[in-house]
Each structure stands twice: as C-alpha cells, then as structure tokens.
Amino acid sequence: EDQVTQSPEALRLQEGESSSLNCSYTVSGLRGLFWYRQDPGKGPEFLFTLYSAGEEKEKERLKATLTKKESFLHITAPKPEDSATYLCAVNSGGSNYKLTFGKGTLLTVNP
Amino acid sequence: GAVVSQHPSRVICKSGTSVKIECRSLDFQATTMFWYRQFPKKSLMLMATSNEGSKATYEQGVEKDKFLINHASLTLSTLTVTSAHPEDSSFYICSAPRLAGVEQYFGPGTRLTVT
Numbered sequence: 735e736d737q738v739t740q741s742p743e744a745l746r747l748q749e750g751e752s753s754s755l756n757c758s759y760t761v762s763g764l765r766g767l768f769w770y771r772q773d774p775g776k777g778p779e780f781l782f783t784l785y786s787a788g789e790e791k792e793k794e795r796l797k798a799t800l801t802k803k804e805s806f807l808h809i810t811a812p813k814p815e816d817s818a819t820y821l822c823a824v825n826s827g828g829s830n831y832k833l834t835f836g837k838g839t840l841l842t843v844n845p
Numbered sequence: 846g847a848v849v850s851q852h853p854s855r856v857i858c859k860s861g862t863s864v865k866i867e868c869r870s871l872d873f874q875a876t877t878m879f880w881y882r883q884f885p886k887k888s889l890m891l892m893a894t895s896n897e898g899s900k901a902t903y904e905q906g907v908e909k910d911k912f913l914i915n916h917a918s919l920t921l922s923t924l925t926v927t928s929a930h931p932e933d934s935s936f937y938i939c940s941a942p943r944l945a946g947v948e949q950y951f952g953p954g955t956r957l958t959v960t
Binding site for chain 1: 849851877879887888889891894936938940942946947948949950951952953954956
C-alpha cells in the first residue's frame, strides 16, 4: 500500500525566510510525485510532477526536488501570498492515475 | 485558466433529497476522473474512480448506492448523493488526469450542506 507522509504539519515563516517542506513516500513503483497548493475552500492547484530521482522543477519561488525516498518543496524568500496548504501525492502506476495524498503542510507566511 | 470545472460550487439541500454535482474537463478529454471528499482541515479522501463507458470503481467503505457516479461523456462525470443526510455534508472535489497522467487537475470543489 502506498504511503505518503508530509512534515511538518504546519510551518510559520516570516516574509523572506526561506525553508523546505518534506514529503516522504513508500510505493511499489513510482510513476509520479505531485505537488499541489490548496487555498481554503478551493480545489488543489497543480504545481509540479516529478518522475525520477534527481529531477528538479521550479516555478517562481518554489523548487521541487525528488530522491528515491522523499521530495522537498523549497520556498525561497516567501511572501504572504504563498500562505496555503501544500499537498504531496504519489501515483504508483496501473492503468488509471489514482493519487495517494499526504495530509499536507499548512504554510503561513507573516509580513 | 481552469481546466476542470465543477457545478454547483455550493449547494444546500434538505435531508432525504438527492443532489447532483457535475465535473467537466474543459479543454481535454478524460476517460477517467476521480471524486474526492475533504473534511475540514483534512486531506483528500478518494471516494471513487469514474470511468467513461463502464462502471465506477469505489474505494473501500464508500457506499456505491449512495454515491452514484455516471461518466456520461469524455468531458463530463457526475456524482449524485442520494437520500442525503447531514453527515454527507462535506467538500466534494473532482479531478481529471491530462497528458497520460503527467498532469492531474482538480476542480474548484462543491460545498454540500445537508440540513
């Protein structure tokens, strides 16, 4: 059974204070690791898909990296508008694209 | 812009009635869509996989007779909550994979309140 563990559960940063969120996973065979951002009362917003260890992707102040056991979402010089819940999910294959989600990290960036 | 839409965004219904929620992929075809339920401050719980042209696949513990899923076309899946009860009140979200699963997009969600 696929398992995804995110840490920390909550993180408070000051504006400009860079940090990282962690996503540890256990799957039988990774087909893709997904990062999403979710604002309160809204559906998750797609950020990145990573496929193989060593892969990195960037978008504005966010950079996602992947190893064989975990993924990191690095946030550089965050702004208050980066405050949200960040969700990590894995797809372990099969003919469908079912995702297994972690519980998320609630990020709060104070001005 | 949004690639997956849901309708309605909010619905309030009385106990015992049925409610239909639509999920549409806007600029791509989706033979598979997923329905999730999310409780306050909790992560997404997969309810079922909607398959175009065949029956939906339900996760363990999800009542298929209560949560009816119909994948009417390559761009539309519907979730009907039958004989709704207050405990069915929740945030329901659908998703659709695109580009052979390289990307998976979520709808904006539907807030269901059963009184």
